[in-house]
Amino acid sequence: MLYAGICNTDLELQRGYYGFRGTPGHEFVGEVLEANDRAWVGERVVGEINLACRRCEWCARGLGRHCPKRTVLGIVNHPGAFRELLTLPEHNLHRVPRRIASEDAVFVEPLAAACEILDQVQIPRGATVGVLGDGKLGLLIGQVLKAHGAEVHQYGRHKEKLRIAADRGIDARIIRKNMPKAAYQWLVDATGSGDGLRQAVGMTKPRGTVILKSTMHGLVPVDTAPVIVNEITLVGSRCGRFEPALRLLQNGRVDVRPLISEVIPLKWAKAAFKQAAAPGVLKVMLQS
Amino acid sequence: MLYAGICNTDLELQRGYYGFRGTPGHEFVGEVLEANDRAWVGERVVGEINLACRRCEWCARGLGRHCPKRTVLGIVNHPGAFRELLTLPEHNLHRVPRRIASEDAVFVEPLAAACEILDQVQIPRGATVGVLGDGKLGLLIGQVLKAHGAEVHQYGRHKEKLRIAADRGIDARIIRKNMPKAAYQWLVDATGSGDGLRQAVGMTKPRGTVILKSTMHGLVPVDTAPVIVNEITLVGSRCGRFEPALRLLQNGRVDVRPLISEVIPLKWAKAAFKQAAAPGVLKVMLQS
Numbered sequence: 001m002l003y004a005g006i007c008n009t010d011l012e013l014q015r016g017y018y019g020f021r022g023t024p025g026h027e028f029v030g031e032v033l034e035a036n037d038r039a040w041v042g043e044r045v046v047g048e049i050n051l052a053c054r055r056c057e058w059c060a061r062g063l064g065r066h067c068p069k070r071t072v073l074g075i076v077n078h079p080g081a082f083r084e085l086l087t088l089p090e091h092n093l094h095r096v097p098r099r100i101a102s103e104d105a106v107f108v109e110p111l112a113a114a115c116e117i118l119d120q121v122q123i124p125r126g127a128t129v130g131v132l133g134d135g136k137l138g139l140l141i142g143q144v145l146k147a148h149g150a151e152v153h154q155y156g157r158h159k160e161k162l163r164i165a166a167d168r169g170i171d172a173r174i175i176r177k178n179m180p181k182a183a184y185q186w187l188v189d190a191t192g193s194g195d196g197l198r199q200a201v202g203m204t205k206p207r208g209t210v211i212l213k214s215t216m217h218g219l220v221p222v223d224t225a226p227v228i229v230n231e232i233t234l235v236g237s238r239c240g241r242f243e244p245a246l247r248l249l250q251n252g253r254v255d256v257r258p259l260i261s262e263v264i265p266l267k268w269a270k271a272a273f274k275q276a277a278a279p280g281v282l283k284v285m286l287q288s
Numbered sequence: 289m290l291y292a293g294i295c296n297t298d299l300e301l302q303r304g305y306y307g308f309r310g311t312p313g314h315e316f317v318g319e320v321l322e323a324n325d326r327a328w329v330g331e332r333v334v335g336e337i338n339l340a341c342r343r344c345e346w347c348a349r350g351l352g353r354h355c356p357k358r359t360v361l362g363i364v365n366h367p368g369a370f371r372e373l374l375t376l377p378e379h380n381l382h383r384v385p386r387r388i389a390s391e392d393a394v395f396v397e398p399l400a401a402a403c404e405i406l407d408q409v410q411i412p413r414g415a416t417v418g419v420l421g422d423g424k425l426g427l428l429i430g431q432v433l434k435a436h437g438a439e440v441h442q443y444g445r446h447k448e449k450l451r452i453a454a455d456r457g458i459d460a461r462i463i464r465k466n467m468p469k470a471a472y473q474w475l476v477d478a479t480g481s482g483d484g485l486r487q488a489v490g491m492t493k494p495r496g497t498v499i500l501k502s503t504m505h506g507l508v509p510v511d512t513a514p515v516i517v518n519e520i521t522l523v524g525s526r527c528g529r530f531e532p533a534l535r536l537l538q539n540g541r542v543d544v545r546p547l548i549s550e551v552i553p554l555k556w557a558k559a560a561f562k563q564a565a566a567p568g569v570l571k572v573m574l575q576s
Contacts, residue, residue, distance in 0.1 A: 120519065216512050
């Protein structure tokens, strides 16, 4: 491991929400030390986090991310990236092009998750899309949709985070009590809160689509009446393919650098976790 | 009004969930007594329940059902069908073909709501579809999907209601504690309960679709984690076009007769409401 990023999921694993035990960490860039195929050795790589069986119907359809037998790096039954050495199958690896700095490559995994939206939902170029939330994932989603050609309205509670979006030409707006009603055909909820989901439903036009991009633990109270009355579609969205994310970093259409709050040595991981959970902090990275 | 059907929404209006005052009733068949266009007079008709402005972008797209200025027969600011005389704009009316009995025509509105699923979600003929719920709407949905060419698995808690589905060649199954996990690409929740929605999500394959066809009041606790992890799509679904419903009744591909529990004179409406709310009872109709 060269660098690894702390994600909100890691903070939730630490809080014990999923009964997780072991080494967390699923956003990383590393150097290959050993491999069956010697061509990998010495390469700088990122790695897809789902370890799929490669035999089931899901794997056959290229959706190993949904393989029912999968383990998941640092999340489900496979030790994660927050340590010097980690393992992944070779077919999970992607070489990192020279143009991409190692710190930036750490963002390939969450950026792929942001790109997943465009794999699931057809959003025409030029369409107006709302993004609720100005956290790490929300800011990546805003940039991905902007790069796709959408007109993005990014809503958040933090001026300094919204400035990162605004600097990329995104229309950034503070979340207020009265949000626009039935205003968006497409709306991404990346708030990580049940309030956000309720708000998102209210902001979506009849027959519109809300993309659920928030990790929330436990039961979220949802008012299903407006979903049904307005025939709104809710689309759950998780991990994505790495290729489009690598492309966006390589051609500079997404800038992840302003999202890095701190780089902290791996031996201070405990302090880094604390820092990652502090208000106003974006990406905290561990360096091996 | 000749006949009018009591729907679960009417029972909820009676319970005060939507602050409704006035005459309820939105499922009906009637005879036209007066009209600007004299050709309507004497015709036996059913009527679309949304009174749209006919000028906005929704109306222009043929989606007056989502017109933001609409009133709704017996539900929102327009007196309903549970009385001798009611009014609707002429363009809301549909002539009832002679082959369709008046009692059956009362089902056009809920049958259109069942057909709406096929307007929203592409379900290939021959696909297996789960339907959760054996209430009035659930049983109509099962028949509509069966007529569409789907292989329907209808789940319910009531043997006698499931028999109606089984008599139509539908694979009818009692809801048990352990339901099939991740088994359906398409699943309709017509249970009218939050439990049903949770169960539906668990029964749906990754990347599958749950169609929300239940009226539920208040906040429903939803575990969003499996929706996101399995990238499930939830589609809210409400009213539909009347044409496909009339066609299904006319060609006999849907049989609504077994769904009629009782026909009660309008003057005994209070007792009829009580009866409609009793366990095991399906459609209770008022006769003018």
